[in-house]
Amino acid sequence: MKIAILVKQVPLVAELELMPDGLLRRDGPCEMDPLSARAVAQGVLLAKQLGGSTVTITLGPPSALDVIRQSIACGVDQGLLVSDPVFRGSDTLVTANILKQVLLNQGPFDIILAGDRSIDGDTGLVPRQIAALLGFNFAGNVIEVLDVTDGSSLILKSLSDDTVLTMKIATPALLTCAERLCRPCKSASNSENDTFDDRISIIDAKYLGYEKSKVPLSTTAVTGVKRFDRTRTPRIYSLESEGIEAVMSCFDLSRQTDTFQANTPRIQRTNKIQPPSTQSKKQHTDLTVVCIAEGKDPFTDSHMFATASDLALQTPATLVVFHAANNVVVEVPQETSEVYRISATSAKLASNGILQVIHSLRHAAILIPDSPWGKEICGNLSATLQVGAVGSVTGFSTSEEILGIKPSINGATLCEIAVTSSIKLFTVTPGTASVARTTHLPSKHLTENADEDGVRIIETEAETSFVPLSRSSRIVAVGDGVIPEDLHIVEKLASLLGAEIACTRRVADKGWLPRSRQVGITGKTISADLYIAIGISGKLNHMIGASSSKVILAINNDPDAPVFEQCDVGLVMSYQDALAQIIERLNV
Numbered sequence: 001m002k003i004a005i006l007v008k009q010v011p012l013v014a015e016l017e018l019m020p021d022g023l024l025r026r027d028g029p030c031e032m033d034p035l036s037a038r039a040v041a042q043g044v045l046l047a048k049q050l051g052g053s054t055v056t057i058t059l060g061p062p063s064a065l066d067v068i069r070q071s072i073a074c075g076v077d078q079g080l081l082v083s084d085p086v087f088r089g090s091d092t093l094v095t096a097n098i099l100k101q102v103l104l105n106q107g108p109f110d111i112i113l114a115g116d117r118s119i120d121g122d123t124g125l126v127p128r129q130i131a132a133l134l135g136f137n138f139a140g141n142v143i144e145v146l147d148v149t150d151g152s153s154l155i156l157k158s159l160s161d162d163t164v165l166t167m168k169i170a171t172p173a174l175l176t177c178a179e180r181l182c183r184p185c186k187s188a189s190n191s192e193n194d195t196f197d198d199r200i201s202i203i204d205a206k207y208l209g210y211e212k213s214k215v216p217l218s219t220t221a222v223t224g225v226k227r228f229d230r231t232r233t234p235r236i237y238s239l240e241s242e243g244i245e246a247v248m249s250c251f252d253l254s255r256q257t258d259t260f261q262a263n264t265p266r267i268q269r270t271n272k273i274q275p276p277s278t279q280s281k282k283q284h285t286d287l288t289v290v291c292i293a294e295g296k297d298p299f300t301d302s303h304m305f306a307t308a309s310d311l312a313l314q315t316p317a318t319l320v321v322f323h324a325a326n327n328v329v330v331e332v333p334q335e336t337s338e339v340y341r342i343s344a345t346s347a348k349l350a351s352n353g354i355l356q357v358i359h360s361l362r363h364a365a366i367l368i369p370d371s372p373w374g375k376e377i378c379g380n381l382s383a384t385l386q387v388g389a390v391g392s393v394t395g396f397s398t399s400e401e402i403l404g405i406k407p408s409i410n411g412a413t414l415c416e417i418a419v420t421s422s423i424k425l426f427t428v429t430p431g432t433a434s435v436a437r438t439t440h441l442p443s444k445h446l447t448e449n450a451d452e453d454g455v456r457i458i459e460t461e462a463e464t465s466f467v468p469l470s471r472s473s474r475i476v477a478v479g480d481g482v483i484p485e486d487l488h489i490v491e492k493l494a495s496l497l498g499a500e501i502a503c504t505r506r507v508a509d510k511g512w513l514p515r516s517r518q519v520g521i522t523g524k525t526i527s528a529d530l531y532i533a534i535g536i537s538g539k540l541n542h543m544i545g546a547s548s549s550k551v552i553l554a555i556n557n558d559p560d561a562p563v564f565e566q567c568d569v570g571l572v573m574s575y576q577d578a579l580a581q582i583i584e585r586l587n588v
Contacts, residue, residue, distance in 0.1 A: 128379025481535025538563025
């Protein structure tokens with residue numbers, strides 16, 4: 001049994017910063033990505049259970065040797081650093097192709113483990129692209145390994161949004177690890193001077209057979225960056241009467257002033273970034289906008305349809321819709337020319353069905369939900385078609401090209417990203433979008449291969465009775481400044497507002513709320529109309545997950561809490577007093 005563990009070195013959370021060329025600064029303090037650390041721990045455990053060997057692989061600068069050494073100190077047998085200056089700035093597809101070649105050269109491997117995503121990019125596409133390139137069975141966001149038998153198959157639990165899937169997956173397989181799968185790896189080495197260099201190999205582009213002038217070029221490029229010191233203009237109140245009135249104004253979106261709207265920055269081109277050489281939209285007379293809807297969540301589907309409709313009208317372009325609902329006739333945007341129904345039970349088979357149609361398109365922008373299902377489809381399509389993909393976009397710019405816009409780093413930076421391939425893939429984060437005018441159209445049924453490719457779903461169960469955070473336009477979040485005995489008060493406020501409840505990592509760690517409620521770097525990233533932070537200090541690792549929300553309201557009794565620098569309205573008082581007055585006003 002041979003196990004590969006893909007790890008990533010990332011800047012310390014507090015040091016995350018974009019450079020003028022749009023790339024992430026990586027010359028400062030770095031660490032192993034938190035989810036990579038789970039992959040290392042799980043890989044070492046599986047090797048012990050199955051009597052196998054492990055190798056850690058990372059693509060990065062020479063400084064990435066530190067994470068290789070750390071993994072060996074935690075029990076991994078060997079380490080491999082893939083490092084060459086020509087690889088700098090590689091996008092997800094180039095990274096996946098390079099790592100695929102490394103895995104083929106070093107393998108064959110039975111199991112490949114990786115973090116489900118990384119804190120610096122948060123796209124989660126690379127492992128899914130690698131699985132598609134290698135033809136491996138895939139399971140994402142694994143939260144528990146139940147049985148490894150003889151290694152020919154694994155029985156595990158995977159979290160898809162707020163649904164837990166118990167599945168049996170045959171090897172060879174690629175698994176991505178969730179935070180709750182296990183504790184992060186912990187060094188077993190007692191020597192601070194142990195570098196393990198005799199167990200580490202370093203390879204470059206030449207070793208992989210790439211001529212330096214012919215290294216694959218990235219299919220995506222940052223063409224615009226907007227940096228600003230503060231994404232919002234906080235209004236902080238300590239007087240109860242004024243503060244409560246300001247809070248109440250947040251609850252009625254129709255009453256909100258331009259103060260909130262003005263906080264959204266405009267993208268500005270930077271002179272140091274050269275836009276990729278793509279054709280202008282005027283030349284794309286045969287452009288097709290493809291919208292893929294999961295058919296499971298009306299809120300997300302509605303947002304996908306609205307975003308696709310806006311994009312098709314602005315470009316202009318033909319609009320084609322794929323959906324996984326069981327309905328033969330579905331409600332779609334009026335601009336839709338064709339509708340296809342996907343009946344596949346897995347993302348991989350759904351991808352095969354979609355490929356039947358899109359392989360003949362010359363120019364297309366394909367919009368896919370930024371969900372576990374959608375990310376797997378995006379990875380499959382990107383790897384199969386060898387086209388560029390941008391993950392977790394919140395909007396588009398169409399002044400010249402179709403450019404994806406996504407928050408970066410701490411939400412205080414927006415990046416404008418171009419895709420140079422004629423087929424462009426984007427996973428779209430649910431958020432606020434105009435409502436599309438819809439009509440009912442019949443669906444053409446796509447036939448997919450019924451074979452499940454070594455992945456069989458044994459059981460499906462809802463993890464909680466909560467509605468997934470992605471479906472809620474209003475979210476009430478609690479930190480460990482709220483005592484568990486008062487959660488019923490928060491629930492009452494959420495009920496009155498029609499909101500869902502979220503929390504910080506510490507609250508989830510203490511078991512007060514399910515892990516699926518966690519917002520932040522290692523939790524959910526949401527884009528709500530209204531986000532209420534109660535008893536939350538406002539540290540970066542949490543606020544990254546909420547920073548795309550339209551309006552942020554903070555309630556904390558500490559006037560120096562960082563959250564007051566990142567909100568629209570802040571109320572400095574005890575949450576008990578604040579909630580009592582707010583609930584009383586809402587009940588009137």
